[in-house]
Amino acid sequence: MDPLKKARGNIREVFTSVQGEGIHVGVRMTFIRFRGCNLSCNYCDTSDAQVMEGPFVHGGKVISNPTSIDFLLENVDADIVTLTGGEPLLQTDFAVNLCKRLRAHGKKNYLDTNATLPDALNALIEYVDFVSLDFKVPTATGRPQLWIEHEECLKIAASKDVFVKLVINENLLPRELETACTIIHKVRDTIPLVIQPVFGEEIPGILEIQKKALESLQNVRIIPQMHKFLNLE
Numbered sequence: 001m002d003p004l005k006k007a008r009g010n011i012r013e014v015f016t017s018v019q020g021e022g023i024h025v026g027v028r029m030t031f032i033r034f035r036g037c038n039l040s041c042n043y044c045d046t047s048d049a050q051v052m053e054g055p056f057v058h059g060g061k062v063i064s065n066p067t068s069i070d071f072l073l074e075n076v077d078a079d080i081v082t083l084t085g086g087e088p089l090l091q092t093d094f095a096v097n098l099c100k101r102l103r104a105h106g107k108k109n110y111l112d113t114n115a116t117l118p119d120a121l122n123a124l125i126e127y128v129d130f131v132s133l134d135f136k137v138p139t140a141t142g143r144p145q146l147w148i149e150h151e152e153c154l155k156i157a158a159s160k161d162v163f164v165k166l167v168i169n170e171n172l173l174p175r176e177l178e179t180a181c182t183i184i185h186k187v188r189d190t191i192p193l194v195i196q197p198v199f200g201e202e203i204p205g206i207l208e209i210q211k212k213a214l215e216s217l218q219n220v221r222i223i224p225q226m227h228k229f230l231n232l233e
Helices: 069-074 088-104 118-127 147-157 174-187 206-213
Strands: 011-018 028-034 056-058 061-063 080-084 108-113 130-135 161-168 193-197 220-222
Touching (some): 028 088, 069 088, 088 108, 147 174, 193 206, 206 220
Parallel strands (some): 028 080, 193 220
Antiparallel strands (some): 011 028, 056 061
16 A cells, blocks of 8 residues: 555644634635644643644544544645644654645645754655744743754745744743844845734734844734634634
8 A cells, every 4th residue: 555545643633714823814724733742832722732642523523543644635625734733743754644645636735833843844844835933932932942943943944935933922032032033034034024922912012022023034024813813713
């Protein structure tokens, strides 16, 4: 049997909605949410997908993992498919096989990653079209800094349609913004930076934060999680 057909992975859910974050807001996509994450951010809104163990829930039914690519393909009804999580790069081989099959079916692949696993990203990058790199700000995540990993991932993804997402809260430090902007500028200053407030929180001086970022970058946008305002998945 074709090894691509045999590949299976641990998935939390698959559904079709509109992209609610970043520069592709409003675009219809099918989302495949992977199980497992190597981080645990304070603002995570998919904490049930952080663990690799657990079922795949679809159409009101609970399905045992691992899940086949054939089953996922049957439930893709948009031209762009987002691999999200959790963290898709923790299941690199499965993600590569899935993206190959999606490409064979004429689909474009959108990777949403926490930008901490450069080796895994390097293995997958050939098979994706769009990349959202989530630079993790310590004051928002409650996690140690990961700037070295973020920079390596951005270098790998720079040839793709890529943007950097910076989720922030009111505790953002000037040096965190400066570090993120410096990394992006070193790779290419035209790469978009999306400043995303933690949902439901007010960020005093957010326009000044954007203004400061625009001193070194050409494209800086403030975009909240629009799908939450629309009450969508």
